[in-house]
Amino acid sequence: MSKVLVVTSGKGGVGKTTTTAALGAAIAQSGSSVCVVDFDVGLRNLDLVMGAERRVVYDLINVVNGDAKLAQALIRDKRLDKLALLPASQTRDKDALTDAGVARVMEELREKFDWVICDSPAGIERGATLAMRHADMAVVVTNPEVSSVRDSDRIIGLLDSKTIKAEKGETLEKHLILTRYDPNRADRGDMLKVEDVLEILSIPLLAIIPESEEVLRASNVGCPVTLNNPLSAPARAYADAVRRLQGEAVPMSVPSDRKSFLGKFFTRRAA
Amino acid sequence: MSLLNIFSRRGSAPVARERLQLIIAHERADHGRSDLVVILREEILAVIAKHVAIEPDKVQIKVERGEGVSTLGLDIELPLPAAARLTAARTETAAKAKQAVAA
Ligand SMILES: Nc1ncnc2c1ncn2[C@@H]1O[C@H](COP(=O)(O)OP(=O)(O)OP(=O)(O)O)[C@@H](O)[C@H]1O
Ligand SMILES: [Mg+2]
Numbered sequence: 001m002s003k004v005l006v007v008t009s010g011k012g013g014v015g016k017t018t019t020t021a022a023l024g025a026a027i028a029q030s031g032s033s034v035c036v037v038d039f040d041v042g043l044r045n046l047d048l049v050m051g052a053e054r055r056v057v058y059d060l061i062n063v064v065n066g067d068a069k070l071a072q073a074l075i076r077d078k079r080l081d082k083l084a085l086l087p088a089s090q091t092r093d094k095d096a097l098t099d100a101g102v103a104r105v106m107e108e109l110r111e112k113f114d115w116v117i118c119d120s121p122a123g124i125e126r127g128a129t130l131a132m133r134h135a136d137m138a139v140v141v142t143n144p145e146v147s148s149v150r151d152s153d154r155i156i157g158l159l160d161s162k163t164i165k166a167e168k169g170e171t172l173e174k175h176l177i178l179t180r181y182d183p184n185r186a187d188r189g190d191m192l193k194v195e196d197v198l199e200i201l202s203i204p205l206l207a208i209i210p211e212s213e214e215v216l217r218a219s220n221v222g223c224p225v226t227l228n229n230p231l232s233a234p235a236r237a238y239a240d241a242v243r244r245l246q247g248e249a250v251p252m253s254v255p256s257d258r259k260s261f262l263g264k265f266f267t268r269r270a271a
Numbered sequence: 272m273s274l275l276n277i278f279s280r281r282g283s284a285p286v287a288r289e290r291l292q293l294i295i296a297h298e299r300a301d302h303g304r305s306d307l308v309v310i311l312r313e314e315i316l317a318v319i320a321k322h323v324a325i326e327p328d329k330v331q332i333k334v335e336r337g338e339g340v341s342t343l344g345l346d347i348e349l350p351l352p353a354a355a356r357l358t359a360a361r362t363e364t365a366a367k368a369k370q371a372v373a374a
Contacts, residue, residue, distance in 0.1 A: 146294075153295050189284050189285070191284055196291075200288075
């Protein structure tokens with residue numbers, strides 16, 4: 001049985017695309033087939049984070065409109081043969097996506113892959129609701145910050161009302177990824193606590209991803225962080241998330257990039 | 272370091288938490304309410320319109336949240352002929368019911 005997962009947040013720039021690429025690569029590494037789908041029409045980014053920007057020929061809109069076959073638009077990852085990307089278009093109007101067309105493409109993706117991961121655009125408008133429409137489960141990406149948590153609450157409301165699962169009266173599995181978490185700021189009491197966010201949003205925690213320069217480094221070279229540096233703190237946190245998604249019980253922790261004692265001493269001082 | 276600074280060393284997170292809880296409680300109430308009221312209004316209107324001609328803008332639905340209980344208030348203004356028919360219909364159904372019991 002294939003699973004459709006939407007990565008969503010409401011607020012922009014919180015780490016949806018980073019998360020989509022990282023989860024996609026980690027799932028592919030675990031041996032399941034995955035397609036990551038960019039629903040951010042007009043602002044496509046996933047191809048960049050995946051390092052596939054120069055291989056985009058056809059996109060989601062072409063397939064939805066029937067101008068290209070799904071197989072023509074899919075880009076197989078060069079590093080992981082179980083991983084594929086369905087890119088978004090850079091220029092076209094997002095109204096070009098029809099409900100029926102998207103439904104058809106999602107059905108076709110379900111037949112081909114074990115996992116389909118939809119990278120949602122920011123906001124709570126049609127683009128975001130279209131990305132979540134066919135999902136079996138959702139990963140809500142949140143930063144430990146007032147506006148992000150508030151927007152996540154709005155998105156959870158939409159997940160519970162605008163998805164096909166919700167309309168059928170079924171429950172859509174929702175998971176929280178708390179990302180850009182900074183243990184130093186948490187120590188100082190200047191960041192919302194994990195418990196606070198969980199209490200407010202009341203959905204189960206899938207992972208805590210630390211703030212890390214490894215994420216920027218990975219996006220610079222166009223490689224999902226889980227693939228670029230699997231031993232880095234964010235990569236380990238995302239890998240744990242995938243094991244949990246696959247049903248394994250993995251104790252929750254906030255991985256940290258290992259530093260020498262001296263290095264730690266100095267960063268603490270500088271903070 | 273001022274006294275204020277000593278107190279604020281607890282950090283800004285607790286303030287963030289309190290603000291969030293308030294905003295979200297309000298927003299959930301707002302969205303929950305407007306959605307439910309819209310649904311109720313439409314369905315109640317449809318039921319009544321099956322039997323009586325009413326004007327949609329003469330129907331008011333209010334939800335009031337109290338301490339322990341919330342109330343749903345329904346205020347429908349019936350046009351005169353419909354009001355007359357409504358009482359007539361009631362006596363007719365009552366009569367039919369009696370007949371049914373007798374039979
Ligand atoms: N754990 C992290 N540590 C440091 N930087 C991060 C982390 N996660 C994401 N970022 C950075 O945050 C920025 C936004 O990330 P990303 O593009 O994934 O967000 P998004 O939610 O997809 O944004 P949009 O809403 O615009 O689509 C990027 O510069 C990314 O490198
Ligand atoms: Mg994005």
